[in-house]
Amino acid sequence: MKPTFTGLIYIFLAVPPVHAETVSPLQARGYNVMPQPQVVKLRASDFEFGSDWKIEVQGAAPDDVAIETLRDELGRRYGLTLGVSGGNVLRLILAPNSVAVGASQDGDKQGLAEQAYKIDLSRDRVTIVANAPAGLFYGAVTLVQLVKPAHGALLLPEGHIEDWPDLQTRQIYWDDAHHLDRMETLKHALRQAAFFKINGFSLKLEGHFQFKSAPALVEPQAMTPAEFQELTDYGLRYHVQLIPYLDGPGHIAFILKHPEYAKLREYPDSNYELCATNPDSYKLMFGMFQDLIDANKGVKYFYLSTDEPYYVGMADNAQCQEGRRAKELGSVGKMLAEFVTKTANYLHDRGRTVVFWGEYPLKPEDLPSLPSHLVNGEVYGPQFDPLFKKHGIREMIYTSSEGEEKMFPDYFPLPADKRVHTGRGTGRRVTDTFQKITFDTARRDANLIGSINAGWADMGLHPETFWMGYATSAATGWHPGSPDPAELMATFYPLFYGPRVFNMNRVYELMSTQAQFWSDSWDQVNATALKPIWGNSYRIFDKPQPRHDQSLPLPPVPAADLTTSHDWAKDNAKRFQLAAEFLRENDELLGLLNANMARADVNRYNLEVFLAIAHLYRQNLEMLQTIQQMNGSLQGADAAHDKPKAAIGSVDRALELANTIRYARNVVLADAIATWYKAWFPRVAEANGRRYVHELDDVKDHLPDRTVDMTYLIYRQLLLPL
Missing domain, CATH: 3.30.379.10 (Chitobiase/beta-hexosaminidase domain 2-like)
Structure with missing residues (x-):
């Protein structure tokens, strides 16, 4: 996952804004079109x-x-x-x-x-x-x-x-790394993309494609080459390019976790990154490239995702001598450029325009080492963009609809006074995307060809939650600066759901803020049951560091005489006050979603997904209230410790309440799974004669990787003694 931008003040100083009317001429007359025509x-x-x-x-x-x-x-x-x-x-x-x-x-x-x-x-x-x-x-x-x-x-x-478009290619990134959508789901997504004038659909499959050259990494649910070509042809009919996406040298734990490919690791004890000096690494990559392009005839582009290659050029061990080669070339950036050149030239020689990520550890002086036929999938600022342009490399403006949010994107921010914890701010995904595409200094410095908006699957969100981000990004790429973000969102709702829906802006606000409280209502703690993280974007850790889990401070266990040690309710008063407020807002959200289910003429499944998520929010809120009630029962046992029958009754009541939490959790999970699996193939350990190798990424901590099945949605609750 790429980092997201949070502030753009410097941009306004560098590039004059595009003029936008207060209300577009069509909106002023009650008409909705997206993108806004020129x-x-x-x-x-x-x-x-x-x-x-x-x-x-x-x-x-x-x-x-x-x-x-x-x-x-x-x-x-x-x-x-x-x-x-x-x-x-x-x-x-x-x-x-x-x-x-x-x-x-x-x-x-x-x-x-x-x-x-x-x-x-x-x-x-x-x-x-x-x-x-x-x-x-x-x-x-x-x-x-x-x-x-x-x-x-x-x-x-x-x-x-x-x-006419301002930029010729307006792409979205669709992430099927942690699940596989059904064919009819992906065809619907391609048609929907075309409806909003999105003409590039970059699909990340990882092990969900049946690689002939690397059968060991194919997962239980995997698309056949014939299905991929069928999907490709379907997209081309609607003027959408289905673009293959493959990571390298980093982000490939889905390959390097397999014993068959462990010898290709840059570091033997990390499955994150490939050794860029091992000839067998290129043999593997070229074989996978060929499998994908053979099943993707008719498409111009290929995504060679050089995203976050943190450690390239650093290794010097028995199975990888990148450090030595980087010294010969003059820098670790030139080591990355050599990898990009070898892999991109293979694709270019076979007719593909290669999109890569031109980022760290590349430095300005390394850019001449890259082939000029590349397209950079992200602009990189005034220090780099003029040099990419001078070297003949065109660029795209990268934005995202999802980064590290859980449950739902940050389309609206949660106010600071509605948070249990301080310090974590949020952006406004549509506004941030609008500003990035409209005002970035790349409009002055780069030779732009397009834009891409990413919906990362790192936290396991349902792709249905990304459509407003996808559509508004493409609209801004087509016509930057007009209309403004508020009108973009207002235009999206009737076009996506039909003209009879109402108060959808409030629906998206509540979906956003409830998701943020869903995360914020729990505390972050170090994980004890998972293997630690090997390194991050800054360094390889001297000693692996723990992953992070979420947990709740539970009421203290009574002593033998049923007395309690401290005032737990007072310590958690704000958490429960906010939970009560959000439960009332959840009532409003469920009411709006159910009312609009009856009024939506198209994309009703999207609202089914939203309802399932809203019920997950609600289960968390009701669980917090139930834990509060459990604490009350335990305090009652404390107060009645000299009356054994009454005290034991209070303890039994606390245990009964714990059982209701577990039951409600299982019901809402079952409902979510039933909804998700209308669009997804089941996440399973074994199917179609193949087994899933469950091994965590040594560097990235993606929530869906925690479990083989859908229980990642309630993973944090499984860690509680309930």
Whole structure:
């Protein structure tokens, strides 16, 4: 996982902001489109759009995906079927050089022109014109979004739209490292990405792909090469590139934990990083590359994730002599550049444009050692970006919708006075992404090609929680600076769920703040039952350091005479006061989710996931209250210690309450599993003739790795003596 940004003040000093209207012209008229088109000229009137309209096509095939999507989405969202005759005409025209591209950050005007379109809207005729199939598709999607239900009719505004992207590629990162989504789930995700003009879908599978060249690392649930190609073809039909993603030299415990590959480790006692001077390391990587690209024909890009290669160039032991090679080359950064060159050139020679992470330990003087055909998947600041540009390496602006949050992304912050613990602040994912893409100094210093927004699976969040981050990131990559983050979110809700949902901003606020209290309501402690961490981003530890668990201070165990030692309730008063407040807000959240389940016209499963998460929040809050009641029962036993029958009764009541906690925990977990597994294959130790090797990463501590199954959702509770 890459670090996230928290402050952008320096940016505003360096780059003048893009002008944005207080309210976009479409939003001012009650219309929702995402991304906001570059040019919108509306006339005063609206007109009805209905079944008396017919489709005419010029220059495009009758089965073009733009026409298919237009029909499907109008039917699915509005119950509208266009006729085959009638006086009103919706015309789709595909004609090269028919739409001009205006001002843009990306200098590749041809690449942008392929996605450009224009729409003329009048009472008896709507015309969508595009230079290429992708543009025609985006024009069709915009028209679908533009339709407004009002008073039993469907309306469109009279006017003119011209549109093209500011950056040619707008990618998302989808993380299936710790689970495998079902094929229908991934196909739905690809279509949904296309609906929001996302055209790159970087899929991390790790052992969930059936590598022919490395069968030992294939996990029980794994996609076949034929399925990967089927998914690739499906994405390409909707103008979305399904991009393979493979880590190296770091972040590959999923490989190096296997005894068959332990000899490739940089350090024998760490499964985190590959030895970059071992020829067998390249043999393994090239074989895995080839397996993926053979099952991914038709795609331009490949993600060579050089994310966080902390220790490259440092090892000097019997099985890896990177330190010696780094000295020969002149720096550890040049050692990383050599690894990148060898691996990226293999992919480049086979027709792929390679995206890598150009980060530490690279230094400015190391950049000339990299091949210029690379794309850097992250901008790296004024010290680096001009040098990447000078060397011919294009760059992308990286943002994330999830980092280390548990349960739900930080779309809204939890106020400091609503926290048990001080010191942990939160950002606003949509606002931070908007500011990064719109105002980063890379707009001045880099040769930008696109943006990518990551939804990391490190904490085991359900991917359904990332869609607002994904959609608003792509919208800002298409049209930076307009509209503002609040309008972006307000536009997302009716487009994602349908126009009848209500108060969704409050839903996302409550989902965010309840998740943060879910984490904050417990204390951080050192783990005692797990192997320790070998090193971090700064150094290899002299002595491995403990991982972190979460725990709760439980009421003191009574003495033999049933007396208690201290005032536990007083010590935890704030924790329980806040839990009571959040329980009331959970009532509100569940009410809103259930009401909107009945009103959502599309993506209702997303709200099912939210409901399951909200019940996990609630179980935690009710557990805190129950522990408080247990303490009251134990205090009652203390007060009645000279009345044995009453005292024992109070102790029995505390034990009964503990049983209710365990029962409620198991019920809510079962409900969550049932919901998750509608989209995921089960997380199991053995299936399809393969066994899962359960070995923790020596450097990274990803919550789903703690368990083989779904009990990672309640892992911290399993550590309590309840």
